[in-house]
Amino acid sequence: MSLRFKAVAVGAAVALAAASWTWFTPADAPAATVAFKHPGVLLSRAQLDFVKAKVKAGAEPWKSANAAMMSSSSASLSYTPKPRATVECGSSSNPDNGCTDERRDAFAAYTHALAWYYTGDSRYAAKSIQIMDAWSGTIKQHTDSNAPLQASWAASVWPRAAEIIRHTYASWPHAGRFGTMLRTVHLPQALANRAAYNGNWQLTQLEAAVGIGVHLDDRAVYDQAVATFRKRVPAYIHLTSDGALPKPPPGTSIDTRAEIVKYWNNQTTFVDGLSQETCRDFTHTGYGIAAVSHIAETSRIQGADLYPEVQERLRHAMGLHAKHSTGALPAWLCGGALANRKLGPVTEVGFNALSNRLGIAMTNTASLTAAQRPAGNNNLMSAWETLTHAGNPA
Incomplete structure (x- = not known):
């Protein structure tokens, strides 16, 4: 296959995949802003210099x-x-x-x-x-x-x-x-449509698309990913202000009470910070929390800070899972038993942004973050985040 033909074929594949995000419309996209800042995926030059x-x-x-x-x-x-x-x-x-x-x-x-x-x-x-x-x-x-x-x-x-x-x-x-x-x-x-899968899938996909958009200076890819992210996070981390039930994942047919409860791993009591994957296990929930933190951090570097929009969900999610990572589970949470409650080294970025930069009290998250330092490399979502983000004001 010639390089020219191959490029055309791949471009068509990208366009087809993008079209599968049916809940994205041009009105969702933020207006084009200034050029991307580089380096600007998870870390800025100021953050690198601080460390x-x-x-x-x-x-x-x-x-x-x-x-x-x-x-x-x-x-x-x-x-x-x-x-x-x-x-x-x-x-x-x-x-x-x-x-x-x-x-x-x-x-x-x-x-x-x-x-x-x-x-x-x-x-x-x-x-x-x-x-x-x-x-x-x-x-x-x-x-x-x-x-x-x-x-x-x-x-x-x-x-x-x-x-x-x-x-x-x-x-x-x-x-x-x-x-x-x-x-x-x-x-x-x-860009493949996996909206109905466990939420860490699509959040990971969105983190990848955000990073690719920045690195390639592709505003359309970046804006599309951010627009989808803004709808996906409320369907992954619950706040009681959302109502009696969590928000359904956008672009799916999951919308009845029975379907939502099943999707949330049969949890029926919904509190601030509960994740769609909490009662699956804390490790996969940690992947979702990491992706939310990473995307918000990149957005802050790029000048359109998403932390104010997600901070309540993120702080409650980290706090709830940090609190229940040890000790007995209450009977209302996951039936009082859950085999895997290891959150993983995923709290440094969000904790630094919310507690150190914004001054939000996060006692449980602070304790877990300190206990896991120095955060290592899980070869999936996070690596060396005590080094890169602990106490980093930049």
């Missing part, structure tokens, strides 16, 4: 968090990427043909990009580029049932690495090819 100064000064918790990152296998200068032309991922990554490899490599590229910025050692930048180039020169597609989620997990992280390298390092000859990979391989999967 660099703290690490240089040996201040905590950044010193310990940086030591944990630099001693990880993801920061090894001998790290070897494992790209594949086809990444095949079934349910729960079974089969796992390149799924774990791609996620690990994306986080390794991001880790090396951070190491480059904080140390000034160009070897880390070169390694980050090597990893990204290996994948952009190889991958063609994601397949099997988890393809949209896998592609979006990876594409939530790839742009973080790419933004730092492209906008702070002197040379990246194949940067354009990497951008083409994001647009043609990952973006169609991020």
